[in-house]
Amino acid sequence: MPPDRRFATGRLPAVVLLLCLAGLVIPVADSGRSVHAAQDAAAPAGQEDQRPKGETLGEDQRQKAAADAEAKAAEEVVEEEKGFVRGSGGGLAILPAAVWWLLVLLWAGTTNWAAADRSKLPTFGHFWLPLLTGPFFAVAILAWWLPWSFVALPLLAITWLGPLLPYARLRDAKVGVDDRVLSLHHVSKSAAGMLRRVGIKLPEGEKKPGFALPDLALAGVFEDPSIDSKALAAEAKAMPGFAPFRELLQWAVSARARQVVLEMGETGTKVRQRVDGAWQPSKRPVAVREKMKRVEKWQESAPITPEATTAMMEAVKTLCLPARKSGKSSRSGKFIATVDRKQVPGRLSLESTPAGKRMVIELDQPDPTFPTLAALGMDEAAAGRVARALVLENGLVVVSAPSGEGLTTTFTQVVLATDRLLRDIVLIEDAASPLKEIQNVKPFRYGGDDAATPLATLEKAMLAYPTGIAVPDLRDGELAVELASRAAEMLVIVGIRANDSIDAIEKLISLGMPREPLARVLQASVSQRLVRKLCQGCAQEFPATPELLAKFHRPAEPAATLKRAAADGCGVCSGHGFMGRTAAFEVAGGPTVSKGILVKADARTMQKAAAKDGTVRIKDAGVAMAFAGTTSLEELQRVFKKEPQG
Ligand SMILES: [Zn+2]
DSSP: OOSOOTTTSSOOOHHHHHHHHHHHHHHHHHHHHHHHHHHHTTOOSSOOOOSHHHHHHHHHHHTGGGOOHHHHHHHHHHHHHHTTTTOSSOGGGHHHHHHHHHHHHHHHHHHHHHHHHHHHSHHHHHHHHHHHHHHHHHHHHHHHHSSOHHHHHHHHHHHHHHHHHHHHHHHHHHSOGGGOSSSHHHHHHHHHHHHHHTTOOOOOOOOOHHHHSOOEEEEEEOSSTTSOHHHHHHHHHTSTTHHHHHHHHHHHHHTTEEEEEEEEOSSOEEEEEEETTEEEEOEEEEEEEETTEEEEEEEEOOOBOHHHHHHHHHHHHHHHOOOOOTTOSOEEEEEEEEETTEEEEEEEEEEEETTEEEEEEEEOOOOOOOSSHHHHTOOHHHHHHHHHHHTSSSEEEEEEEOTTSSHHHHHHHHHHTSOTTTSOEEEEEETTSOOOOOTTEEEEEESSTTOOOHHHHHHHHHTTOOSEEEESSOOOHHHHHHHHHHTTTSEEEEEEEOSSHHHHHHHHHHTTOOHHHHHHHEEEEEEEEEEEEEOTTTOEEEEOOHHHHHHTTOOOOTTOEEEEOOSSOOTTTTTSSEEEEEEEEEEEOSHHHHHHHHTTOOHHHHHHHHHHTTOOOHHHHHHHHHHTTSSOHHHHHHHHHSOOOO
16 A cells, blocks of 8 residues: 555645745845845944845945944844844854744645645635635744744744644544544654655554545546536535545555445445455454553444435436436446546446345456466466476467456466467457457457457468467357367467366367367366465464364474464455465376376366376365465365356
8 A cells, every 4th residue: 555645635735835935035035135234234244245245245344344333233233133034144043944944844734634625625624724824824924024033933833833733623523533633643654754755664564544545536437428527526526425435435445345335225235345356344443442452453334324325326426327228227337536646447336136226336456467377376386387388389278267266367377478479379369358468469359340250260360370379268169179170280278267177178178179189289277266365464373283284184293383364354454354366276287187088087087187197286275375374274165165167
């Protein structure tokens, strides 16, 4: 999470700039005034002024001996003046000037809060901002002209703090605990931020909820160009339900949720979100007293009241839902959430279900990228097997995962791992769901405007004389048959939805791929499952019992430990106990597996055959991850319990 950016949007008011300019100009003008005063008074002693006016001053200095009593009196006035304003070189003046600047900077920083408030608390912000700026501005300028710095500077401080303290008090009563200013936490965080800026790093503590909440702005996206989305966004913003909706999205983004569902019941609205592929209740930090200490616990957020839900819906409809088309039971719209200056496209739909209404929000947060297969979680042995298959001149490499389990990511990673700079690889993909561009891989799309079949698209691609073919989502029988024969001449990589590496082979056969060429060309069947990683900030370690070790065929190590997710989670993982995902892999393929394909062995026999060829089963790869402390046994249970994909 980026550092606190709550106030980043509140532009420093133009007044501050003006004042800073005034701060630069006035001292110059003022020293000039002192010089003039000095000249008028036949000049004070000990001045070395290099400005043009100073030349005449130099002459005046030489005339100092001729100064009469009247001039001395005037000189005293000037000397006195030099004590508080920056005169033409007096040492005493530096300190008051520095204090003046410090006050102005502090004031600018705190006034920025109010400027940012104008978007969050419009009426409040608009009322307070002039009170916080106007008087200070006047007194700051006046301070240069007042003859006593011991009066001017305290007065300036009073003008700064006078309105600021009641403002902060009233404001903090209106906003959430974590959004407060001048609280102990806020002050310590700000101080840490300042130290960081000058290169001093303090050890990072837990992610505090208020300070992790990203800055987020919303605007609807409409296909109809006559709709003014800006005006609608402004209108929505003024509605009472807007701020809670925005906050809901802030929490969702902060928890890295891709989907948020609001289930509206009679007693209230429950919020669930999908994080790292798992649905969970939306959680909030709650301060509780435990053993005389205040601690933060992440608890399921209370349902939103029906009244608040209605208000929220009104704001949402204004923001991004165009008028309902007649005869449709659902409404959907698009929006852009600008999160810390990055744009996150979002979709939102209102549906009526038998259980009641629900709102589904999808956030297109960017996918994490992985530099290598090892970074995806593949162990060295498996990565080595895949790498050896990918350098062959011909052969078939199958990449598989169940639906929604990151097949695209792994497939792309496998294609990237080929020597694609030397090989000409063509990509045969569905025009409806194209892959992100892969450098040096030429895409050919089927099912687009010309409704070309996958096979026709492959034939067209073959005219480019490729030395490799990649098909990210193989579902077409004709294409499967053709690919089996092409794999005898060149490298063919296919992606297919399947539960494991053996299931993937069976899927190829059921698509119509003949067993004989398949057994000959199959080099590797790579299967993958996404597994959530434990949050290392809050995972709880416990000793692995001898029974557990025996169950998972682990050596009887007395010091072996496992980890489980903390029920309450922590600030780092937004209370979920997990943080990010990795993948468990299995790579099958070898002489025994090929023999199994030819003799039509059943799945169980095929798995034994794979083991004989050195395949570590995907579940065992997962268990190894659990014993390494990366994930928990409960998570493995969740991942492998999933319904088999049809
Ligand atoms: Zn945690």
